[in-house]
Amino acid sequence: GAVVSQHPSWVICKSGTSVKIECRSLDFQATTMFWYRQFPKQSLMLMATSNEGSKATYEQGVEKDKFLINHASLTLSTLTVTSAHPEDSSFYICSASSGTGASFGNGTRLTVT
Amino acid sequence: QKEVEQDPGPLSVPEGAIVSLNCTYSNSAFQYFMWYRQYSRKGPELLMYTYSSGNKEDGRFTAQVDKSSKYISLFIRDSQPSDSATYLCAMSRSGGYQKVTFGTGTKLQVIP
Numbered sequence: 001g002a003v004v005s006q007h008p009s010w011v012i013c014k015s016g017t018s019v020k021i022e023c024r025s026l027d028f029q030a031t032t033m034f035w036y037r038q039f040p041k042q043s044l045m046l047m048a049t050s051n052e053g054s055k056a057t058y059e060q061g062v063e064k065d066k067f068l069i070n071h072a073s074l075t076l077s078t079l080t081v082t083s084a085h086p087e088d089s090s091f092y093i094c095s096a097s098s099g100t101g102a103s104f105g106n107g108t109r110l111t112v113t
Numbered sequence: 114q115k116e117v118e119q120d121p122g123p124l125s126v127p128e129g130a131i132v133s134l135n136c137t138y139s140n141s142a143f144q145y146f147m148w149y150r151q152y153s154r155k156g157p158e159l160l161m162y163t164y165s166s167g168n169k170e171d172g173r174f175t176a177q178v179d180k181s182s183k184y185i186s187l188f189i190r191d192s193q194p195s196d197s198a199t200y201l202c203a204m205s206r207s208g209g210y211q212k213v214t215f216g217t218g219t220k221l222q223v224i225p
Contacts, residue, residue: 006156034213041121043201043217044157093156102213104149104156 003027004096006105013084013112021079021108023094029074030096035067038091038107047092050077084112116140119202119216128225132189136202136216139183143204143214146178148187151199151218160200161187192223 003026013019023033031052036044048069049057056069066088068080081088093107119136126132134148145164149157161176163169169176175188185204189196199218206212 004156041217043117043119043215046212049212091154095156102159104158106156107154109154 002096002103004030004094004103004105006094006108008108009106010109011111013110015085015112016083018080018082019084019110021081021092021094021110023077023079023096023105025075025096025103028096030077031074033071033077033094033096034102035069035077035079036093036095038093044093047079052077081110084110086112088112114139116214117202117204117216120219121217123220123222125222125224126192128192128194128223130192130223132187132192132196132221132223134187134189134200134202134219134221136185137183138185138204138214140204140206140214141180141183142206144207145205146176146185147203147205147213148174148176149201149203149215150196151201153198157201192221194223194225197222 005024007022033050035047037047038044046059047062050069050071052071052074058064071077089112091107091109095102095104117138148161150160151157163176166178166180173190177186199220201218202216203213
């Protein structure tokens with residue numbers, strides 16, 4: 001149980017375009033989901049907390065207008081990287097609380113050319 | 114100073130060895146401690162979840178928490194090549210997985 005599915009697993013896009021990443025809890029309802037960013041050899045950095053039916057809470061330094069988060073249902077949260085630039089290239093991971101600890105998606109590797 | 118410090122490694126050990134992975138932290142408010150395993154290009158997988166000080170064992174894995182020293186450890190007995198991955202420690206102030214702070218991860222390689 002407690003499976004989180006993230007899609008796509010990798011995406012390449014051109015600079016200036018937008019990319020949407022989906023995070024789904026498959027066998028449980030997640031009122032709260034979390035979006036992380038991970039650079040090579042660095043720890044997971046929390047970007048924002050996504051709450052079903054309300055606005056996301058962004059961490060300091062994360063541009064809310066650039067990283068749009070929507071949590072429309074108890075099983076789906078989306079992260080849209082708007083007007084992507086090469087410096088947005090990274091590994092994005094979502095997670096959802098499953099009671100104790102958390103379940104993570106397998107991440108999305110974004111490359112902006 | 115980072116809230117959570119973890120040696121990035123890499124750590125190479127022969128198959129069958131006992132592996133010791135450690136993290137130190139500075140925030141005494143942390144109450145819940147976790148260890149995750151992350152394979153390349155995959156999301157982290159929860160290995161151990163402990164509350165407050167003490168030991169917890171699960172198969173070949175043992176997690177130790179010493180809150181007085183702000184030090185946590187993960188021991189892997191009889192290490193296997195399949196244990197080769199990056200291990201991240203993580204901790205939070207409250208349960209139910211609210212804001213969690215991660216270490217940078219230690220890359221482990223178990224050599225056959």
